[in-house]
Amino acid sequence: MTAEQLSHSDELPEAVPLVVGIGSSHGDDRAGWAAVDALADLVGNRSILRKAAVPIDMLNWLNNVHELHIVDVCQIDGDTRTLQPVYRWDWSVLPAAIGNSTQHEAQPIAALQTAKLPPSDRRVDVDARPQPEPIQSTADSSHSFDVLSVLHLAQQLGQLPERVILWAIPGTCFDAAAELSQQICGWLPDVAQQISAELRDA
Amino acid sequence: MTTERLIKVEALTRVEGEGGLRVRLQGDVVEDVQLTIYEPPRFFEAFLKGRPLQDVPDITARICGICPVAYQMSSVHALEMALGVQVTPQIRQLRRLLYCGEWIESHALHMHLLHAPDFFKADGGIDLARRFPDEITRGLQLKKHGNALLDVIGGRAIHPVNVAVGGFYRLPKVSDMRALIPAFEWGLDAAIQATKWVAGFSFPDFERPYNMVALQHSEEYPMNEGAVASSSGLNVPVTDYEQYFEESHVAHSTALHSAFVSDSNAAEANAANANGSGGIYHVGPLARISLNRERLSENARQVADEIGFVTPCYNPFKAIIARGLELIHAYEESLQILRNYRPESEPRILFEPRAGEGMAATEAPRGLLYHRYQIDDLGQVTFAKIVPPTSQNQKQIEDDLKQMLPGVLHEDDQITTDACERLIRSYDPCISCSTHFLKLTLERR
Numbered sequence: 037m038t039a040e041q042l043s044h045s046d047e048l049p050e051a052v053p054l055v056v057g058i059g060s061s062h063g064d065d066r067a068g069w070a071a072v073d074a075l076a077d078l079v080g081n082r083s084i085l086r087k088a089a090v091p092i093d094m095l096n097w098l099n100n101v102h103e104l105h106i107v108d109v110c111q112i113d114g115d116t117r118t119l120q121p122v123y124r125w126d127w128s129v130l131p132a133a134i135g136n137s138t139q140h141e142a143q144p145i146a147a148l149q150t151a152k153l154p155p156s157d158r159r160v161d162v163d164a165r166p167q168p169e170p171i172q173s174t175a176d177s178s179h180s181f182d183v184l185s186v187l188h189l190a191q192q193l194g195q196l197p198e199r200v201i202l203w204a205i206p207g208t209c210f211d212a213a214a215e216l217s218q219q220i221c222g223w224l225p226d227v228a229q230q231i232s233a234e235l236r237d238a
Numbered sequence: 239m240t241t242e243r244l245i246k247v248e249a250l251t252r253v254e255g256e257g258g259l260r261v262r263l264q265g266d267v268v269e270d271v272q273l274t275i276y277e278p279p280r281f282f283e284a285f286l287k288g289r290p291l292q293d294v295p296d297i298t299a300r301i302c303g304i305c306p307v308a309y310q311m312s313s314v315h316a317l318e319m320a321l322g323v324q325v326t327p328q329i330r331q332l333r334r335l336l337y338c339g340e341w342i343e344s345h346a347l348h349m350h351l352l353h354a355p356d357f358f359k360a361d362g363g364i365d366l367a368r369r370f371p372d373e374i375t376r377g378l379q380l381k382k383h384g385n386a387l388l389d390v391i392g393g394r395a396i397h398p399v400n401v402a403v404g405g406f407y408r409l410p411k412v413s414d415m416r417a418l419i420p421a422f423e424w425g426l427d428a429a430i431q432a433t434k435w436v437a438g439f440s441f442p443d444f445e446r447p448y449n450m451v452a453l454q455h456s457e458e459y460p461m462n463e464g465a466v467a468s469s470s471g472l473n474v475p476v477t478d479y480e481q482y483f484e485e486s487h488v489a490h491s492t493a494l495h496s497a498f499v500s501d502s503n504a505a506e507a508n509a510a511n512a513n514g515s516g517g518i519y520h521v522g523p524l525a526r527i528s529l530n531r532e533r534l535s536e537n538a539r540q541v542a543d544e545i546g547f548v549t550p551c552y553n554p555f556k557a558i559i560a561r562g563l564e565l566i567h568a569y570e571e572s573l574q575i576l577r578n579y580r581p582e583s584e585p586r587i588l589f590e591p592r593a594g595e596g597m598a599a600t601e602a603p604r605g606l607l608y609h610r611y612q613i614d615d616l617g618q619v620t621f622a623k624i625v626p627p628t629s630q631n632q633k634q635i636e637d638d639l640k641q642m643l644p645g646v647l648h649e650d651d652q653i654t655t656d657a658c659e660r661l662i663r664s665y666d667p668c669i670s671c672s673t674h675f676l677k678l679t680l681e682r683r
Contacts, residue, residue, distance in 0.1 A: 089396050096382055181351075185364060192367035193375055 053083040053103040053235045054197070056094050058183065063214035064207025067109040070216055071205065074228035083235050091186040098190060103199040105231055106183060110204035119206045121223035122230060127187060127200035203231060245651055245658070259658055261639065266647055271639045273632055273662070286622040291317050291591065291613050295401045298609075298624070302668055304347070307340040307392065308602030309624075310401040311462050312609040317403045319596030320613050326583040329405040330462070335575045336391045336398070337461040337600070338568040342425075343384025343395075344603035345523075345561040345568075348666045349436060350377025353558050356660045357439040373435055376428050380565065383418075383425045387572065390414045405586030415579045422576060426569040430541055433562030437545040444645075444661075445552040446638055449498075449518065450525035451630070453601055459533040459567055460526065462600045467529050468519065469550060476599045479608050485625060496630040518633045521605025522665065523560035524551050535570035538563045554638060554664045561603075561666075591617025602627050604668055628667045635665055 057072035059065050072085045079085070083105075086097055091106075098104070112119060181189070183202070190196040205227060209217055243263040262270040282301055286294060298313045299306035311333060318325065325333075350373065351363030360366040367374040385395035390410050392398025400406050453464030454473065467473045472482060485494040497517030527534070527542075528550035534542065542549075542563050551560065597610040605627030612621035639658055646657045 089394075092378070092381075093385075095378055181363075188364050189367055189374075192364055193371050 051100050051102050052081070053105060054086065054097060054101045055079070055083050055105040055107065055231065055235075056086045056088050056097070058088045058091055058094075058106065058108040060089060063209040063211045064109050064205075064217050064220055065210050066216040067205040067207055067220050068107045070220070070224055071107040071203070071227050071231070074224040075231060078228055078232040079235060082232075090181070091183045092181045092189075094186055095190060095193075095195065098195045098197060101197045103201075103235070104197040105201045105203060105235070107203045107205070107227075107231065108183060109207040109210075111208075112206045121205065122227045123204045123206070124230075125202040125204075127196075127202060201234065203227070243647075243651075245654055259639070259655075259662070261643065261658070263643075263647065266644065268640050268643045271636045271643070273636050273639075283622045283624055286611075286619045289619050291321075291611070291617050291619055292403055294611070294619065294622075295403065296397075296399065299397045299401075301624070301626075304344050305340060305602045305604065305668065306397050307336050307388065307401075308600055308607050309609075310398065311337060311600045312598050312602075312607045312624075313611070314401060314403050315462060315598030315600065316596040316609040316611050317613070319598060320594035320611060321403070321589045321592060321596070322594070323404055323587050323589050325405055325587055328409075328581075328583045329586070331575055332391060332406065332410070334461050335572060336388065336401070338572045338575075339384045339387030339391065341384070341564055341568045341603055342572075343381050343388065344666075345565050346377050346380035346384060346432075348603075349432065349558055349561050349565075350374055350381075353663055353666070354436065354439075356663060357441075373432070376432060380425055380428055380432065383421055383569075386418060386421070390418065402586050404589055405584070407585060409581045409583075409585045410579075412579060412581065415576050419573065419576050422569055422573050426537065426566065426573060429562065429565040429569050430537060433541055433559065433566060434545060436558045436562050437547070439558070441553060441555045442660075443553075444555065444642060446520075446554070446634075446641060448520040448524070448550075448552055448634070450528045450550060451519045451521050452525040452529045452606055453599060454529050455533065457533070459530055459535070459571075460601050462598075464599075466599060466606070469525075469528060476608070477597055479597065479599060480610070483608075483625070483630075485629070494625075494629050495633050496625060497633055518637050519630065520634045521627045521630050522557060523564055523603075523605075524554070524557050525605065526601060527551070527560045527563060534563060535567040537570050538566040541566055554661060557664050557666070591615060595621075604628055604666055605630060626668065628665075631665055631667065635662055635667070 055072060055075060057068035057070070059068035059070075069087045072087055075083075076085060084097075086094075088094055094104075094106070107122075110123065187196060187200060205220060205223065207217065207220060245261040245263070246258070258274045260270075260272040260274055261268065282298065286297060289297065294313045294317060295310040298309035301309050317323075351366075354360075354370075354373075355362050355366045358366060358369065360369065363374065388395045388398055391400065391406075393400035393407075400408060448469070450469040451472070452467060453460035453476075454467035455464035464476075465473050466476055466479055466482070474482065482499055483496055484499045485496050488495055496519075498519060499517070527547075531539070531542065531549045545559070547556075547559055547563065591613070593613060593615040595610070595612045597608070599606050599608045601607070607627055608623075608625040610621070610623040611619055614620050638661055642657065642661055643654070646654050649657075
């Protein structure tokens with residue numbers, strides 16, 4: 037089954053990791069979907085792949101999921117000269133306030149919209165990858181719950197998988213109906229490899 | 239000695255789009271209330287000019303991510319009037335089904351995650367989910383059903399792509415429609431439970447003598463067709479809408495305000511103005527139900543009777559109950575269509591472009607949505623006018639606040655602010671939709 041076909045089914049065949057790419061058809065916002073497509077050849081039956089247009093769709097797919105990987109685009113606030121192909125956060129070690137403050141729930145935040153890079157632009161190895169802090173920013177719409185709010189909601193509803201990993205690909209152009217940038221296209225094989233390496237069996 | 243007190247809400251929470259509130263008080267006297275809309279104007283009416291009419295449904299759908307179907311429906315009906323196109327009964331029915339999907343999606347989300355938190359002093363939907371996990375899970379499931387229906391009929395849940403002038407680009411498959419039935423059977427019962435849940439909330443004792451305005455139809459609960467009616471006695475074809483309602487620009491809002499025409503010769507408009515309301519009127523679920531209660535589905539009417547929902551209902555906070563009743567109706571009507579669906583006609587009526595003018599009004603989740611278009615003989619748009627429901631409710635919201643404030647002024651600013659926000663949220667305002675047009679006057683010196 038293709039990732040798109042799977043997107044229309046709620047039933048997961050077995051307890052395997054779920055990878056959800058979030059995006060739209062506007063420029064670098066395609067990154068999440070493109071990452072899922074790049075993963076399709078690598079993961080085989082080791083994981084279920086889904087594409088979502090809005091983060092809240094994820095709540096439909098969490099039944100029997102022990103591990104969730106979310107891939108989305110982000111915008112970088114900081115020195116953009118040394119961008120990494122993808123940034124990674126483990127939900128369990130994110131500050132509790134991220135995505136859950138009253139103020140920011142009152143102003144719902146955009147999905148992984150901004151990541152702050154550490155000031156140093158030195159190259160770091162994979163094991164010591166910088167853990168930039170996802171910064172909340174105001175979203176355009178309270179009808180469109182962002183990724184972090186959806187995860188908090190899933191937590192409150194007892195639906196959050198044991199392990200949740202957030203992957204954010206830095207994007208720069210989000211023009212309506214624009215194609216994915218060449219830079220992100222070039223990063224996708226590396227991104228897919230990194231995500232694939234982290235998928236764990238139940 | 240009187241003191242001046244200024245209450246400002248820089249950014250309203252849990253509403254669609256960006257808006258604020260400014261209230262100026264002199265002692266206990268409310269001097270001024272302004273619902274400040276500062277979301278940038280979006281100029282849809284301007285950039286529709288020169289576009290092929292076939293592009294209009296897809297462009298107007300992007301006015302709003304939560305009610306795209308409403309914009310598509312108002313646009314196609316107006317353009318079909320201009321073209322003299324008559325759709326088949328099946329196309330008509332599928333359009334109602336599409337609208338059911340939008341009502342389900344929008345109402346379920348607003349009821350559970352945006353409005354219900356106010357009744358429990360919860361910070362938001364996530365906080366409420368901690369206290370009512372089963373109810374919130376049920377609400378999210380209802381929203382999912384709405385999305386699924388939009389996906390099957392409209393081709394996509396967000397900004398449907400299957401709506402065309404003349405009908406649809408393709409008819410849905412029988413198998414896809416039948417596959418929805420089990421979920422919708424569950425959903426009908428869930429909608430009934432959800433409505434009974436919200437009907438049990440504790441509602442502020444606050445009523446206003448609204449002049450309700452909505453479509454009214456002789457045979458069905460209105461979605462895409464009907465006369466424009468009001469509780470002050472108006473009942474006119476949609477083609478006469480602009481004879482009775484006018485828009486105006488106010489300095490504190492990038493969204494236009496609407497009111498009954500002040501100098502109309504029509505008795506109905508004068509009646510509306512004579513009640514001292516200043517031409518203000520109320521659109522949305524309360525107005526629809528107040529004017530069309532007997533055309534709700536059987537289960538919706540039964541539940542309304544069972545919970546003692548009185549119409550006309552003049553308490554804006556009880557709009558959450560009206561949304562619940564419309565949820566029930568949408569599920570019941572959806573099931574009737576899903577069970578009996580057989581592709582019988584061509585997906586759309588073909589047409590030749592011709593010059594003309596057309597107007598239409600449909601009932602968006604938030605209320606009456608009016609469109610008017612002029613097209614040339616090449617089929618290009620030469621004029622567009624779009625009047626969203628939230629624009630039409632802005633004056634009513636400000637007036638409600640003016641009346642409500644004296645009762646809460648003795649509280650501190652935070653409590654007063656919260657009360658104002660809760661009142662605004664009861665309207666489920668879509669500020670993003672309402673900022674579609676700005677009149678620009680250039681003064682050259």
